[in-house]
Amino acid sequence: MTDDETTTYAYLCIGCPLGCRLEVDEDDQGDIIEIRGSSCRKGDRYAKQEHTDPRRNVTTTVAISGGIWPRLPVKTNGEIPKDQVLEACEELRRVRVQAPVKMGDVVLDNLLGTGCAVIATRDMPAID
């Protein structure tokens, strides 16, 4: 039963190839009333997480000087809030590191205050 104060939000489940179309009903206090459309509990959990606090791992590249390639692939070592992903990439466009770099080296600490570090995802030897 939905009334005027209920808002419905739609999500596509990423748990398996089924790709269930999930719906989350929220009341005017911002609380979840009902989750519909999932075929398993994983779907319910996913809908709740996506609705209340969607988070993403970020993978991108930063500039590197003196390496065998001009870009170093990096990732966040945890998930950051989804709405900070684009800002995070802008921040990382200003970063330049110096070769050599080892896989796992920290390129940037506490990205946008999220508590996540940005780390190199490969070794980048210096060019001979």
Added chain:
Amino acid sequence: MIDNRPHLLHSKYDVVVAGGGPAGLGAAMAARNAGAERVLVVDREAEAGGILLQCIHSGFGLHHLGQELTGPEYAQRILEQALDDGVDVLTNAYLLDIDNDQNLKLLSVDHGVSILDTRATVLAMGARERTRAAIRIPGARPAGVFTAGAAQRLVNLNGVLPGRRVVILGSGDIGLIMARRLTLEGVEVAGVFELMPYANGLSRNIVQCLHDFDIPLHLSTTVVEIHGRDRIDKVTVAPVDDHLTPVLSKAWEVPCDTLLVSVGLIPENELSRELRLRLDPTTSGPIVSSTMETSRDGVFACGNVVHIHDLVDFVSAEAELAGGHAGRFASGVRPPHDNVRLQPGANVAYCVPHTVTTDQPHTVYLRVRKPLEKSMLRLRDSEGAVVHERRLRYVVPAEMVTLKLRPGVLEGFQGDALQVEVMPR
């Protein structure tokens, strides 16, 4: 990364592997672990690792390594393992030719032209992308039309953006991944267009690469013309009818300076053709036995050169099988011949391997032609009797179906071939 050049090139090897991507490195390690003394991997790039090096996103290794890695992390992990296991890796090198006695002609920056003698060979050359020409998009021939993988290399390795406003044709995972990648680099992605009525990529990529950035996905729609004199300046797109024919009366134009084509991969089989291996017309890869041996004794194959895999994890598993058998072949072990041919039946595009045995466990990979919600996989003998069946939940062409066969389940059927079908329940 690591100086991985072998100090000298031997003239005799137990196993030579063509291609240093996940398939080749995996096969080489498995060959060493199966007792092969000298194993050489040949790769044409300056670094081994293959396409993983440009796949900087994560999602690799969940099945095979039990953790989620990015492409470069997966590549570095397996390269270090292979070197630890005593595999020689020769980069900047190209395998030109293989003759009937397994003499290989090798061209390399370090050693020039060399002739090598090997007991077994593993083909692991991977795949290349289908291009605009392969799908015959009409229109002008301006600059700015790229395959999605070429753009991925430009952005992730060379640090060069292909353009500023991009249209993507094809909703396979590479196209979706590139939609996000370009958005994160500040490029506008005008939309993704897919000929079929369903997306070809994982739902995870639909959500995290398109929905997250409000990039529109137009299903049952395709690019019908490319415009532009020197540089592409727009494309005409049109919806298609039930027969996939564009409805030109409903066409519209999308301004862009770049078109990325993400319309599938084809196994790279120049060497296989050179060897006159029997190829499967559906996969365009070699026909392989349950030991991943091709139609030529001692020549094995694994990875995307055989058929296109969704996940590197499956490539690694197949490589282990191929490399292990190549290693044993090199020490003179000959397994009994397969006694069952697997033939694609209703709604099945292909099965790999093409033959199996009744008394060994096997993993069979297959791909369906059409999506089905609730389906049943059946193996039928020549008289139509069901020899083995398994319920499947949901199948789509974009996701490979894995069938595990236990020893004995195929015992006692009529004939020497089984039809594999996936039909509604």
